[in-house]
Amino acid sequence: ETGVTQSPTHLIKTRGQQVTLRCSSQSGHNTVSWYQQALGQGPQFIFQYYREEENGRGNFPPRFSGLQFPNYSSELNVNALELDDSALYLCASSPGTESPLHFGNGTRLTVT
């Protein structure tokens, strides 16, 4: 068990809607990252938060945003959903910069 849990496990939304995905990390995991994994692809880095501030971002548009909270939980928000946003969304956390990331079980988002 990685100690990283995500909710919900599956979600279906309509194009144009907004969605919020949630992640709960282990106590002490100050770093949380979000990744998008489309079918047949490797995970793609969306952004990273460290101590509640975004400190890194991949090649994703501003309609992808996030929050990290003091209780080691975090959110990924996606506005104006597009069909191509259908993917597995993975949250990963780490206790520190020297430790490998451990992933949660993911949220599978389908946009119709």
Next chain:
Amino acid sequence: RKEVEQDPGPFNVPEGATVAFNCTYSNSASQSFFWYRQDCRKEPKLLMSVYSSGNEDGRFTAQLNRASQYISLLIRDSKLSDSATYLCVVNRMYSGGGADGLTFGKGTHLIIQP
């Protein structure tokens, strides 16, 4: 050129055989390297970090060649439970995360046959 390239396979291998797969990376500034394993419709799980001196964990051996920007994974005495997708991962930072995030290959699909 993709940042991390892997042969997607599938590699069909009989149980008990030895299998090896490789990946290449384009960013010479990459500092840390990993192999992750991903089962169908599950999250990636860290299999092992990869060090320049090479490292072994039971039946698994990983090698890194910085000059050729090449990483390999060798699995000996393969088991049915080794069937999975193996993701090659590089990072510009010395850490497992970092502000640039991890860069994943598309993965190599391995099927161990009885």
